[in-house]
Amino acid sequence: MAARIERLVTSGQFSLDGGTWDVDNNVWIVGDDHEAVVIDAAHDAAAIAEAVGDRRLTAIVCTHAHNDHIGAAPALADLTGATIWLHPDDLPLWRLTHPDREPDAHLVDGQVIEAAGADLTVLHTPGHAPGAVCLYDEGLGVLFTGDTLFQGGPGATGRSYSHFPTIITSIRDRLLALPPGTRVLTGHGDETTIGDEAPHLEEWIARGH
Numbered sequence: 153m154a155a156r157i158e159r160l161v162t163s164g165q166f167s168l169d170g171g172t173w174d175v176d177n178n179v180w181i182v183g184d185d186h187e188a189v190v191i192d193a194a195h196d197a198a199a200i201a202e203a204v205g206d207r208r209l210t211a212i213v214c215t216h217a218h219n220d221h222i223g224a225a226p227a228l229a230d231l232t233g234a235t236i237w238l239h240p241d242d243l244p245l246w247r248l249t250h251p252d253r254e255p256d257a258h259l260v261d262g263q264v265i266e267a268a269g270a271d272l273t274v275l276h277t278p279g280h281a282p283g284a285v286c287l288y289d290e291g292l293g294v295l296f297t298g299d300t301l302f303q304g305g306p307g308a309t310g311r312s313y314s315h316f317p318t319i320i321t322s323i324r325d326r327l328l329a330l331p332p333g334t335r336v337l338t339g340h341g342d343e344t345t346i347g348d349e350a351p352h353l354e355e356w357i358a359r360g361h
């Protein structure tokens with residue numbers, strides 16, 4: 153049985169540089185009837201655990217360590233025994249939210265996280281955050297982008313630990329090179345495709361965000 157993709161939206165707050173904003177986050181669950189992985193344990197461990205149900209949760213993959221994407225990761229790991237994965241370049245951000253609990257394992261560019269027959273290849277795509285990653289499954293034709301690429305452009309780069317030229321390089325070299333029909337499943341909001349976003353790269357560079 154092929155892996156399927158489920159979306160759960162959870163609500164909470166994003167805080168950085170002294171500001172706080174209300175946000176809705178997409179929590180992606182990739183799996184079958186027996187096992188699953190979660191991409192971004194945002195805000196509400198109980199709601200995510202309920203969506204996973206009695207399946208074995210093998211991994212919690214963090215696309216980056218902004219607090220809205222990782223807030224519920226330790227609690228969900230404690231509930232399920234899943235391994236928390238984070239790119240080590242985001243450990244300074246992680247420690248702002250969870251100073252007493254490190255992630256369990258470090259993501260590496262090119263690594264494959266398996267999920268019920270899905271093969272999620274890790275693409276290190278810094279810019280929104282130093283350790284931001286995307287997860288690409290060629291067979292499913294999907295790319296999980298976290299906050300690196302949205303419908304309408306790049307993720308925000310105006311706050312600490314972000315860098316606009318770096319996110320543009322990541323998007324141009326790693327993401328827009330993927331097949332145009334690839335579904336882009338984002339950390340917030342509605343999905344898009346590589347083919348819908350690629351023509352707008354020069355506009356984003358010109359406007360600077």
Ligand SMILES: [Fe+2]
Pocket residue numbers: 216218280299
């Ligand atoms: Fe973010």
